[in-house]
Amino acid sequence: MRKQTVLKIISAAMALCLIILSFAGCGKKVTENQIILNEIGEEEYVQQAYSTIAANVNKQETVYVNLTPEGKVKKVSVTDWLHTDMPQVRIIDTSPLMEIRNVKSLTNPVIEDGMLCWDMDTTDLYYSGISDTAPPMEIIIKYFIDDNEVSPEQIAGMSGHLRIEITPKNHMTKQINVGGKDYTVSCPMLLVGGTILPEGQFSNISIDNGTSISDGSKQIVFFAGIPGIEESLGISQLNISILNRSLVNDKYTIQADVTDFTMGNMMFAVLPFSSIGSIGNGGLPETVDDVKDVLSDVQLISSAFKGLDLDKIVNLLYGDSNKLTDMLSAIKDAIELYNENEKLVKTFGAYMTDENIAKLDKLITDLNNTDVNSLSQTLSDPAVKALLNLLPQLSASLSEVSTLSADLNDVMPILQSLSQDMEDPEIQKSLENLPDTLAKLKQILTVVEANQDLINAIGNFASGDNSKQIEQILKTSEKYISTDGLSEEQAQALAGRTKEWLSFGMGYDIFTAKTAGAKSSVVFTYKTDSITKPADK
Template sequence: MKTKRILLGSMAAMLVLPSFLVTAASDESNAEENNIGQQDGSLSYKDEVIYAALQATGEQDEMYVVNNFEVTEAGEIVDYGSYDSLKNLTNLDEIEQADNKIIFTAPEGKYYYQGNMDDVPLPWNIDVSYWLDDKAITPDELAGKDGHVEIKIETSANEQVDDVFFNNYLLQISLTLDPTVFTNMEAKDGMVANAGKNKQITFTVMPEKNGNLSLEADVVDFELQGIDIKAVPSSMSIDSPDMEDMTGDMASLTDAIAKINDGVSDLNGGVTDLNDGVWSLRNGSSEFNDGISDINGSSSELIEASAAIKNALKEMSTSLENSDEMELSGLEKLVGGLSEMATGLNETATGLDSLRDNYIAAYQGLDQAMAAIPSYEITDKEIESLPTSGADQEEVVDQLVETYKAAQTAKGTYTQAKEAFDAVGPSLSNTSTGFAELEKNLTTMVDELTSSIAGMDVSESLGQLQEGLSQLSTNYEEFHVGLGSYTDGVGQLAHSYSQLHDGIVDVSVGTSELEDGVGELAEGTTELEESTSNLPDEMQEEIDQMIADFENSDFEPVSFVSPSNNDKINNVQFIIKTESIEKEEQEETEEQPKQEKGFWERLMDLFK
């Protein structure tokens, strides 16, 4: 694991000599021991700690700087800055100020002095507002109140100050809350910690970012300690995380996505084949439906022709039965009529044979297409689990389920009607055979009549003819009844198959939509695979960039007081505090003379 070493910005002040002074973050520095200005003493480095007191609403009251020097050789030191007043915090020696130069004599070791800067703004605009029960209220009015309080803290860059501090410093804003006063505390983006008996809410505002912070709580007898705001360089030590396991997981994810894409591609190919097959089935079914409709449409003509034959046979048989004598010319006409009837029966039988062959061919194609639809059963539970497969619910899964159900419905309907389909072929064969048998008998009859008409006994022959015609008429009556049953069956079959064909059409529409949906799914998984194929490397690059953004390792501290000090600056930090909000104490009966606070008391007040 690679560790990037970065300067660690000091987040809290250490107090030395008087307990409020801040020491340097490190006594070890490799900086060159150059002098500041014309001096005979030598420095290792200089730190600046800027203290600022704000009003409860964020307006700036006063500011001073504690300058901390690490003196390596005693002597006269020259520093730079524009101060309203100076105070030696190390000894009683005088400190001279000439324009922008501060001159003092420092012993070897630590040396401190304070410079007050009344009209110098901070690098940040800080605004604190208070709300009681959703109504804005001033801090003075809020003291001692009960209700629901919201404290809003907003920070932004002060354009009057060099933006180097806004761009490179983070703000740590802390509020210390007495749990006897504050309850039901809510602080979005704030970190809550225990601080003795109190609760401490800490917010962090990153460099180059404006702060928009909020704390809400229910309060009783409102009071609030001053808000602490610390600003330090954002440079810190960050260990580059071990990404091996994560990138390994990402690699597994990309491999899985690639496999999904392969599977979806196979699915897309299968659905395309299914759609092609269903459309072939639809085309074949359409031809079969047209054929069976034609057969059904011809049934009435077939029945009419058969009825005519039946009536003619019956009439001929009756005529012969009632006739005592028939002329030879009439017999010859009878032979001619029978011959024409035999020819008609032969053509009908041939047409039925052709219809049977076409029907059988179409039926075999339909049967094969129907048999190709899988008969496996998908349970409702398996269908309900499809949305978790990763496929698109509306455009793919629903279409797949609808197509499956439609295909199974079509297959079920076909299975129910299959017995009727199977009976059509034999019925056509039997009908054709019957017509052929009739044609054969009539032809035989005609041949016998023709060969024997010249020398036969007319009366005897007519008797035999009448007997034959009577038997033929009786048999044909039975055949005609069977033919009517057959045509009725064909009509029912045509109606049932029309519904089956409608189902096949619906299946073909569903498979077309399914093919479109799976095609879009395949495009999506292909795009997903392409966009995630380099995911592990991209993730590592993003993490490296994030670390680079936060570590700020190339930041060189600069002086807040004067750019002339930059060559010796080691650390600059800000300690800012708002005034506390307290209830007014009742005045004592006798006014006690107020003593003006000295510097030490005022400075210590900032830490109360």
């Protein structure tokens, strides 16, 4: 379970890196729908109507938030990706968005009883709209020059010691009661933020509760945390030892010496825990040990960002929303594919030891080196009277039979044991679905091949050294997360608060709305306006 959790967290962290460093809208693209000619000879789309209602619907939502340099919300736009298992069906959807439009095909929704009915020519549809609802995470940004607070309009063109304070506020909260006491918990969400600072203009760059990477011409500063975790769990009050203190801090400070200040966009991504997958031991925490698992996984998310070639990822993703969408989709599909076939994968993996592979390889090699047809003819030859003439050939054939027999004796226990394991109903189900699984795998591999440069750029992220480091963090979480000093009452309160906090996060999976039975996930991306000098400065 912990290895599966690591896989999900790493995938989520990869997805977050892709989101934060790419902030482009979806382009409009015509699908292979039926086209006819209108009266003046121009192509005209004819929309189909389907009566079969889609049974399995997945709604993935990305919320794009445009901010002023201070963090005030200017515009909230939403892109929803509807996916179903089969084409030529109707999806019943609901949405409070305004100005809804299909962004990748010509299909328009049919409004019936206040619901959006999408007739799906293919299995995927993307639509966008505008929301007048404030996002749950507020980001407050303040600027200081030589310890004096200045507005974005004033700071443009100034020089001196710069300080930028970034304070996220999680406004999605609820009241809980644990052990007769009332607490306020916020919906747990992972925040990742960052910006690029040119080194010719900025020097002596540092960031509290974050990190920076330089390529000689610019520095990328970024940070990650869980805003509201301190208030929700009261970690500092309980003196719980945590390796990464940045996760419980709700303020990030960038400092530098600047000349002629201007600044590009700041980017932020917010991911609810429901979009990450299993946190901790896979269920809601009941004990302090379960809480340790949760906190260990939370800090693992932050640790996983180290080692990324962020500069290259920026260059690869900037302005290309298709790469972002395709890679996020492939990551999600790969996780789902693993979950659906986990037992089959683990069963095969258990038999693919170096020793077993060597035995199978020897059998295959000996088979390739044997003239099977000639061997068969020799052993089945009924001509007894020619036996003496065949002795040399028969001798060679019997030698080959002996070799193959020894090989089979080595391999048969493996095959017999595997055969027994394959009778498991869960494995049988995976085998029955193997054609669909292979088709999905082919789609994933196509995306991977098309984005090989991007894969290489994040190669260090999944390197052996990094994987070992991640595993070591998990194995030694007891060393870094100590709750030994808690009283029984404090331990019970912490477990209860963590359970409610995590349950809150796992239940939040849509910003707009969805129909009953639909699966969903949501990610928020924020982008500030750049700060430039007026023409008269």
